[in-house]
């Protein structure tokens with residue numbers, strides 16, 4: 001069972017009047033569902049309770065209607081009507097003995113109030129700060145407003161108690177919560193008793209904690225989430241000032257929840273931020289307070305967690321993404337199944353669900369946010385259906401996930417892969433700059449597949465239709481992937497570009513298979529995710545001069561959703577990449593390209609030795625089409641179904657492929673739903689007029 005080395009992680013922890021059964025602490029994290037998909041979010045938290053977490057928090061919960069962050073979808077506690085929804089969540093969290101926490105947020109300078117149309121209230125009057133630069137300003141809270149705000153916090157605390165929560169987190173981190181806005185001189189320019197000295201800037205949080213203690217402190221633990229460093233220069237709430245603040249207010253909350261600077265810093269992708277990256281910022285804070293500390297750092301290794309506790313850096317191990325990738329992480333440590341942990345790869349696809357106001361997905365855990373919608377459990381598959389065997393062709397993320405999940409259902413699976421290694425695109429992409437952690441997508445699945453007696457893997461086995469018809473499997477799952485296009489077809493060009501035959505045009509596949517251009521390379525990025533930026537880095541490091549041309553207004557445009565767009569731009573600029581925005585390519589010739597302005601069509605010529613085309617991808621669906629034209633032969637070969645999944649069906653991010661593989665495995669032999677909606681959803685209850 002449990003390795004005694006990890007015993008320390010299972011010690012109970014006192015947080016004010018309540019006790020967590022262990023040190024595993026799921027810090028608040030968004031999920032793109034929030035109030036719109038409350039049952040889905042509740043079930044997701046319930047799975048974490050089953051997975052052994054000691055503390056489980058909601059995402060941020062807007063505690064008053066005068067501060068909300070539409071279009072982003074989080075939780076709401078605006079009046080008593082929100083209590084049942086939150087009570088459902090608290091119930092689920094507590095089902096297996098976790099403490100249920102709610103994070104109360106008043107967004108102040110971050111809440112544009114696009115939905116409620118209230119005038120935003122902030123510590124000091126200033127333009128609202130959002131991802132979208134909304135043309136809205138906040139007015140400064142006057143003394144009466146501050147009294148009101150204190151009362152609203154107390155009301156929210158009482159409602160949280162009624163909903164059944166054990167813990168309240170006051171949100172003052174990432175630049176998002178009002179407590180940080182009071183603490184930081186960048187957002188607090190007041191000249192009254194709430195501004196100026198650190199003591200004055202700390203007044204509001206002291207008042208709110210005091211009020212709340214009087215109201216609910218006998219039964220609820222109060223935690224305060226602050227950023228370890230605002231990272232915005234000398235006006236910001238710096239790490240040195242955070243230390244002064246903690247020292248000055250030693251026992252203010254029942255637990256200090258220490259996040260990093262901005263959300264982008266705190267949830268930095270593995271491409272730029274390592275596990276445990278906040279160590280130096282946390283070191284020594286423990287000596288300044290008697291209260292326990294929780295901190296984050298994309299912790300997936302129990303050894304690192306133990307080191308954090310034993311070295312006195314942290315008392316509780318805070319996890320958001322690691323708890324998404326593996327909601328059963330604590331249970332696996334407890335059961336001595338360390339190698340079974342589904343480690344987060346730090347891709348931040350989960351965050352894109354929040355940023356796009358859709359619903360979050362996880363590259364590693366395809367069941368995330370499908371626990372209620374589809375009834376998917378991260379550790380248990382549905383029972384096997386009537387048939388017995390499946391041939392999976394292609395061992396990329398889609399094929400690997402399908403194989404693992406089918407085997408867990410009890411099917412006999414043969415996995416055939418054309419190359420000599422497992423992993424498909426991930427086997428190649430993991431060697432690109434900064435993407436090594438993505439290899440965990442392959443390692444985790446390979447580990448499981450190799451242990452299964454009902455899986456046979458054949459490498460170096462490129463199959464064609466003849467071979468498949470000869471084998472006679474009942475089901476054929478084709479996960480044959482995709483290839484980057486050389487002809488420029490993507491968004492600017494919907495038909496192939498005129499490319500001179502002699503031109504040195506490369507694709508990302510060429511680069512990943514070791515072919516290298518030299519001299520001056522123009523990268524044309526009409527894909528807009530990570531690939532163009534990553535390859536720019538690779539080519540510069542390999543000695544090329546790089547000009548990066550994109551029709552977008554931003555480098556690696558979509559990575560704003562993975563919280564790394566600004567870092568990618570900075571990295572490329574620092575590497576000396578010439579960045580040309582809002583321009584496409586119209587002509588590619590032997591020694592130059594012609595670029596057009598997307599607004600005016602003004603032409604510019606760039607001399608170059610090669611072009612790297614990061615456009616779109618084309619599905620490898622030839623095998624499927626070959627089988628399809630021979631459908632009349634299937635029955636005789638014993639084949640009952642042939643299905644195309646993953647990139648071979650429609651190329652997308654890796655998370656789309658693992659999801660497709662998992663879905664294939666779940667749905668095999670299940671009744672055909674016909675035209676019915678294939679998932680549950682929340683329906684708004686119509687108000688009585």
Ligand code: ADP
Nearest residue numbers: 394396397398418424425463480481646647657
């Ligand atoms: P996905 O993201 O959908 O999993 P990938 O491109 O990562 O797709 O992986 C597809 C895998 O399928 C690659 O490893 C490729 O070598 C393999 N493959 C493609 N065609 C065949 C084939 N005819 N027989 C066996 N393997 C194939």
Ligand code: SF4
Nearest residue numbers: 344345347348350362
């Ligand atoms: Fe980790 Fe990526 Fe899953 Fe988010 S989506 S939890 S970053 S593996």
